[in-house]
Amino acid sequence: MKPLKVTEVTKYVNRLVTMDPILNRIRVEGEIADFHARENIVYLSLKDDASSLRCVIYLDAFRGEKKDLFDLEDGLQVVADGTLSVYAKKSIVQLNVLSLEVLGTGSGREDYNKLRARLYRLGYFERSHKIPLPTIPQRIGIVTSAAGAAIQDIFQVLKRRYPIADVLVCPVTVQGSRAANEVVRGIEILDEKKEVDVIIVARGGGSTEDLSVFNDELVVEAIFRCHTPIVTAIGHQIDISLADLTADVSAATPTEAAELVVPDSKDLMKDLNTQLLRLTSSIAGRIESNEMTLQLLKSRLQLKSPVERFHEKSERATSLVRRLEKSICLRLEEAERELSATRKLLEAVNPEAWLKKGYAIVYDKNDQVVSTVDGVTDGDCLRIRVTDGWIGAMVKEKEK
Amino acid sequence: MKQSDSYEANLKELETIVERLESEAPSLEEGVDLYRRGVQLHKKLSAMLTQYQGKIEMIREEDGLLKNE
Numbered sequence: 001m002k003p004l005k006v007t008e009v010t011k012y013v014n015r016l017v018t019m020d021p022i023l024n025r026i027r028v029e030g031e032i033a034d035f036h037a038r039e040n041i042v043y044l045s046l047k048d049d050a051s052s053l054r055c056v057i058y059l060d061a062f063r064g065e066k067k068d069l070f071d072l073e074d075g076l077q078v079v080a081d082g083t084l085s086v087y088a089k090k091s092i093v094q095l096n097v098l099s100l101e102v103l104g105t106g107s108g109r110e111d112y113n114k115l116r117a118r119l120y121r122l123g124y125f126e127r128s129h130k131i132p133l134p135t136i137p138q139r140i141g142i143v144t145s146a147a148g149a150a151i152q153d154i155f156q157v158l159k160r161r162y163p164i165a166d167v168l169v170c171p172v173t174v175q176g177s178r179a180a181n182e183v184v185r186g187i188e189i190l191d192e193k194k195e196v197d198v199i200i201v202a203r204g205g206g207s208t209e210d211l212s213v214f215n216d217e218l219v220v221e222a223i224f225r226c227h228t229p230i231v232t233a234i235g236h237q238i239d240i241s242l243a244d245l246t247a248d249v250s251a252a253t254p255t256e257a258a259e260l261v262v263p264d265s266k267d268l269m270k271d272l273n274t275q276l277l278r279l280t281s282s283i284a285g286r287i288e289s290n291e292m293t294l295q296l297l298k299s300r301l302q303l304k305s306p307v308e309r310f311h312e313k314s315e316r317a318t319s320l321v322r323r324l325e326k327s328i329c330l331r332l333e334e335a336e337r338e339l340s341a342t343r344k345l346l347e348a349v350n351p352e353a354w355l356k357k358g359y360a361i362v363y364d365k366n367d368q369v370v371s372t373v374d375g376v377t378d379g380d381c382l383r384i385r386v387t388d389g390w391i392g393a394m395v396k397e398k399e400k
Numbered sequence: 401m402k403q404s405d406s407y408e409a410n411l412k413e414l415e416t417i418v419e420r421l422e423s424e425a426p427s428l429e430e431g432v433d434l435y436r437r438g439v440q441l442h443k444k445l446s447a448m449l450t451q452y453q454g455k456i457e458m459i460r461e462e463d464g465l466l467k468n469e
Contacts, residue, residue: 136407138406146458155456164449166455166457167455167456167457170459194459272445272449275442276438276439278418279414279417279421279435279439282418282421283421283431283432283435287428
């Protein structure tokens with residue numbers, strides 16, 4: 001397929017939009033934002049909670065009172081009449097406004113719109129002013145009518161989901177001339193004196209008049225000033241009150257407000273059990289790893305134990321003894337050999353052996369061996385030793 | 401209820417104990433002590449969830465007295 005040029009795309013989309021019988025002439029309700037006026041043209045956006053629609057008003061084409069256009073301001077709720085088209089330069093869909101109606105031209109509605117626009121400019125509805133709700137509130141303050149269904153709805157939720165918190169109720173009148181003052185006072189008491197963690201300002205449904213107290217500037221200001229997070233449950237969501245817009249969180253019904261404020265104790269119990277599980281498994285793991293370390297130490301200890309060293313030493317001793325024995329044996333054998341050699345030597349020099357061969361030994365009277373002629377004189381008695389006994393003899397002569 | 405003995409304060413302590421036991425490496429003795437404390441806290445918190453009933457007070461501005469319902 002041949003590629004389209006960008007302009008061709010926007011032209012095509014524009015054709016689809018302008019030919020659509022619904023989009024060709026529509027009425028759109030929304031809140032004015034980004035309002036700015038030039039000489040012949042006015043730019044603004046219409047927005048609701050989720051979306052924003054760019055609008056342009058060409059003064060020449062505008063069918064209403066042109067000078068009123070310059071009284072418009074951000075935050076006003078209006079219904080714009082016109083045709084949709086595509087602004088080709090930026091490929092955005094825009095509403096070309098032909099007529100415009102500020103909602104509720106009646107006095108109440110007008111006051112509401114003016115106040116709303118003013119509070120908007122003052123930043124009352126801005127996200128940056130919203131205080132986050134506590135996750136686990138301990139004390140919950142409630143500003144509501146003691147007689148209404150709202151308080152019962154809230155009690156029911158708290159009892160079912162979250163029996164922990166203390167509940168402080170500031171019973172107030174929510175209709176009539178005293179209502180605004182009482183609601184303001186209730187918020188102030190809970191905020192300043194009762195140390196509550198969160199405040200529910202509630203009212204159950206009703207006609208527009210019944211809700212007017214929650215569009216009262218005093219009430220809205222008290223909510224804006226309050227340091228404690230506030231959840232409002234004023235009425236039906238289609239009747240968004242200024243109190244709802246200013247509150248940190250706005251709920252559709254008192255029941256929803258209570259549910260937003262407290263956690264479910266069943267969930268808390270589940271979380272709690274998870275913590276216990278983690279606790280138990282981490283201590284079990286710790287014990288197991290300690291056991292392993294212990295086992296390791298034990299085996300290392302065993303290697304170095306005295307018993308083991310004794311064994312080692314005794315083995316050494318045994319081998320020494322063996323070596324000793326061996327060397328002694330060798331020495332003995334050697335000694336024996338030496339001995340027998342000596343014996344043979346001795347035997348060789350034994351005089352007895354000589355006697356056997358016929359040699360004799362001559363002793364004088366003093367039993368001294370006679371070995372020379374000079375040792376004797378004639379007449380000396382001599383004793384001659386032979387192999388088997390003695391022979392007595394006398395010297396008769398001698399010769400040298 | 402005292403602030404320090406609130407459900408949230410006790411839960412915070414339990415969470416801190418669990419995280420310490422999981423991430424750091426205290427001695428075994430310390431670990432066992434932490435575990436004991438953790439179990440104690442769990443018991444206490446469970447009891448709070450199941451047994452404790454919050455009080456309901458009605459505030460009367462006229463006389464400044466607190467009246468229990």
